[in-house]
Amino acid sequence: MPQMAxxxxxxxxxxxTITFITLNSMNFFQTNYSPKTSKKSKISKTINWKW
Structure with a gap:
């Protein structure tokens, strides 16, 4: 019946749509993102403010 098309x-x-959303969410949650650990540079000098 064409009315049911x-x-x-x-x-x-x-x-x-459900397949697309589930595959995208699986792809997103299965990847292991490792954050970059940035080492902070230590300033050995003490800054004397002369006002």
Whole structure:
């Protein structure tokens, strides 16, 4: 029946949207991001403010 075709399009759209979201979220959460540890440079001089 051609009247039921939009129903099929809607279910396909929902199916592919859910698949897209789940695959993207799996890809995002499975990658292991290691933050860069920056070493702070220590200033050995003490700054004397002369006002």
């Amino acid at each position: 939009p129903m099929n399009w809607l279910t396909l759209f929902i199916f592919f």
